[in-house]
Amino acid sequence: MSNIINKRELQVAAIENGTVIDHIPADKLFSVVSLLGLQQMSNKITIGFNFDSKKLGKKGLIKIADKFLTDDELNRLSIVAPHIIMSIIRDFKVVEKHNVEMPSLLRGIVKCTNPKCITNNEPMQTLFQVVDKDNCVIRCHYCEKEQQRNEIQIL
Amino acid sequence: MENRSLVTIADYSKEKILYMLQMAAEFEKNPNRNLLRSKVVATLFFEPSTRTRLSFETAANRLKARVIGFSDPKATSSSKGESLKDTIMMVSNYADVIVMRHYLEGAAQYASEIAPVPIVNAGDGANQHPSQTMLDLYSIYKTQGTLENLNIFLVGDLKYGRTVHSLIQAMRHFNPTFHFVAPAELKMPEEYKLYCKEYQIKYEEHSEFTAETIQDADILYMTRVQRERFTDLMEYERVKNVFILRNSMLAATRPNLKILHPLPRVNEISYDVDESPKAYYYQQAHNGLFARQAILCDVLGITLDEIKKEQ
Ligand SMILES: [Zn+2]
Numbered sequence: 001m002s003n004i005i006n007k008r009e010l011q012v013a014a015i016e017n018g019t020v021i022d023h024i025p026a027d028k029l030f031s032v033v034s035l036l037g038l039q040q041m042s043n044k045i046t047i048g049f050n051f052d053s054k055k056l057g058k059k060g061l062i063k064i065a066d067k068f069l070t071d072d073e074l075n076r077l078s079i080v081a082p083h084i085i086m087s088i089i090r091d092f093k094v095v096e097k098h099n100v101e102m103p104s105l106l107r108g109i110v111k112c113t114n115p116k117c118i119t120n121n122e123p124m125q126t127l128f129q130v131v132d133k134d135n136c137v138i139r140c141h142y143c144e145k146e147q148q149r150n151e152i153q154i155l
Numbered sequence: 156m157e158n159r160s161l162v163t164i165a166d167y168s169k170e171k172i173l174y175m176l177q178m179a180a181e182f183e184k185n186p187n188r189n190l191l192r193s194k195v196v197a198t199l200f201f202e203p204s205t206r207t208r209l210s211f212e213t214a215a216n217r218l219k220a221r222v223i224g225f226s227d228p229k230a231t232s233s234s235k236g237e238s239l240k241d242t243i244m245m246v247s248n249y250a251d252v253i254v255m256r257h258y259l260e261g262a263a264q265y266a267s268e269i270a271p272v273p274i275v276n277a278g279d280g281a282n283q284h285p286s287q288t289m290l291d292l293y294s295i296y297k298t299q300g301t302l303e304n305l306n307i308f309l310v311g312d313l314k315y316g317r318t319v320h321s322l323i324q325a326m327r328h329f330n331p332t333f334h335f336v337a338p339a340e341l342k343m344p345e346e347y348k349l350y351c352k353e354y355q356i357k358y359e360e361h362s363e364f365t366a367e368t369i370q371d372a373d374i375l376y377m378t379r380v381q382r383e384r385f386t387d388l389m390e391y392e393r394v395k396n397v398f399i400l401r402n403s404m405l406a407a408t409r410p411n412l413k414i415l416h417p418l419p420r421v422n423e424i425s426y427d428v429d430e431s432p433k434a435y436y437y438q439q440a441h442n443g444l445f446a447r448q449a450i451l452c453d454v455l456g457i458t459l460d461e462i463k464k465e466q
Pocket of ligand 1: 112113117118119142143144261
């Protein structure tokens with residue numbers, strides 16, 4: 001038993017305070033890294049790539065010391081990589097753990113793919129309604145065009 | 156303050172649609188009223204549409220409103236790069252209501268969120284054109300005596316035709332059976348068929364347009380089949396003479412059938428249909444005046460009771 005725990009600890013160094021983002025699909029890991037701007041951060045960061053996962057086959061994992069994600073960052077994350085699990089660590093303990101869910105509205109996060117949409121021609125925020133959380137289908141509040149996950153461009 | 160703008164027909168409940176039809180009927184009895192005597196109506200046409208603008212301006216004039224605005228966007232500062240927001244805020248200082256046509260989709264929705272006065276969407280790109288839908292509904296209601304349980308045939312360009320899409324949205328309350336009659340390249344998009352399923356709207360699809368196809372129709376709604384919509388010009392050459400309504404096709408149709416068309420037509424309705432009592436497209440355009448009078452009054456907070464009392 002203690003053997004297994006030791007193995008885990010070898011894989012990922014523990015952090016005292018901060019955030020663990022787990023169950024990131026392997027092919028989305030680097031999108032998440034750039035989305036959160038980790039390259040520019042001076043915090044201690046551990047990035048795990050190609051870990052084994054029962055659900056995903058291969059997964060990614062990120063630990064960021066002394067960083068707690070804002071709602072805006074969580075919403076962005078939910079679009080890139082749905083079903084990821086976020087844990088908040090305080091004093092080496094997991095004090096909160098939950099699935100990152102898509103919100104029902106995305107404000108100022110996604111660019112509309114319709115070039116004739118008012119949001120691409122006026123200094124204003126975009127707004128999307130999430131039509132289907134599971135399949136990540138969103139609809140522009142302004143031009144009413146729907147977008148699928150593979151079309152979504154984050155601002 | 157409650158925003159009384161009209162941006163999309165989807166915002167209207169069944170009750171609201173029926174209420175607006177009653178209002179239009181009052182204006183048909185007498186279109187010349189003093190209801191908007193102290194009001195200024197702005198018509199801002201960022202994209203020219205003479206037909207729609209004349210209809211709205213006549214509606215306003217017959218209610219004694221003053222009309223300001225522009226019909227040619229080249230003459231305005233938006234062509235010098237002024238934002239829509241700045242134009243709307245400036246005009247809101249002068250007008251009580253803004254009727255707006257714009258080439259960008261979602262422009263009316265955005266304007267309604269920032270303007271202190273109500274916005275009436277007179278068309279935003281390929282998106283919505285609710286006053287057209289209201290005049291279509293009024294025409295159907297007037298000629299059939301009801302909106303309930305009708306067989307409505309939509310013919311022609313069902314892929315890009317925004318009027319037919321809005322008509323489906325508006326008719327969802329009234330248990331229609333739709334027939335989509337279109338060449339393969341212009342058939343009804345999947346998203347509207349899903350919409351029909353979601354709201355349990357019955358529909359059938361046809362790829363041929365013959366006398367037999369249309370014999371059960373109560374309403375035949377024709378649209379333009381435009382050459383530039385085709386990627387395959389061979390296909391266009393094949394269908395351009397097939398999707399034309401001719402008087403000879405009307406012999407076996409229902410006596411109550413009426414033929415609608417949002418106008419302008421190109422060649423999809425043969426001129427020999429004009430003499431048929433089933434042709435209704437000119438009256439349909441005339442109905443636009445009453446529908447738009449109702450819309451202007453409603454967004455300005457004037458009720459059906461007040462309209463009935465005023466005459
Ligand atoms: Zn849009």
